[in-house]
Amino acid sequence: MKTIIISLKVFLFFTILTGIIYPLFVTGVAQVVFPAKANGSLIEFDDRSIGSKFIGQQFDSTIFFTSRPSAISYNPLPSGGSNYGLTNAKLKNLVTERKIRFIAFNRLDSLTDVPSEMLFASASGLDPHISQKSALLQVDRVAKAHKFNTIQKQELIQSVKKLTEPPQFSFLGEERVNVLIMNLELYKMDQNFTNHK
Template identity: 65%
Template structure:
């Protein structure tokens, strides 16, 4: 009985300490030093929120760079991957159809090596990045769709270069480019 009383009291105490005080303290500090990041790294454009820097979006239009395939079509409630095993015929078919669609959509010849992230779905279904190679493969298609002249096309290449993120601290992770930020940047090319 004594043990049960202690247990109840100490449990209540830790619930308040680690369940209320701790998250509130962290929230307080976070909102003070990193307000934008703590609130989801949202992007404002023309006075309204058009997305988050960290959450990928789906792009089907020929004037935009396309994101990776997604098992949840970039709808975040809930997030997740396909969870298909490598011997699942659905995965093979899915990868083949993504490859064909990418080749046809970007007018590439059938021997082009496509970066693997463009034929496989991500783990979160919300991956905001693609590799720089995947962006360069879409370059001509976008320039054509936007009827860019050679000067504008140079700016387009420059956009990709500028927005490519190298591995963090030179050694962590992979080179990558944020598709939403890239598409926002190319909208500004005049």
């Protein structure tokens, strides 16, 4: 009986300490030191938040760079991947379809090597990034949709390169382009952007 009472008291003590005080303390520090990051790294545009830097969005229109395939269509409730095994026929068919669609959508040569992240769905379904190569393959199509001239198109290529994040500290993780930030850049480059919508 004594053990049971002590158990209850210790449990209560640690519930208060690790279940209430600990998360409150971390939240307090986080909100003071890194307020933007602790609140989801939201991006403000036209006086409203248009998304989080870290959460990918669905882009289907020709005027935007497109994101990776997502098993949840970029609806974060809840996040997740396809969980298809490699011997799943559905996966094989999806990869073939996505390749055909990417080539047709971007009017590429049918023999183009499409980078694999554009053919496979991500783990979270919210991957905000694509590779630089995938972004560059979309430049012609995007430039055309915005009626860019040759100089503007060159500028677009330059901004893809400028916005490419190298591996962190130059060796951790992979080189990548954030699709949402790339698409925001288009607003800066094209004054008549809203007319295309």
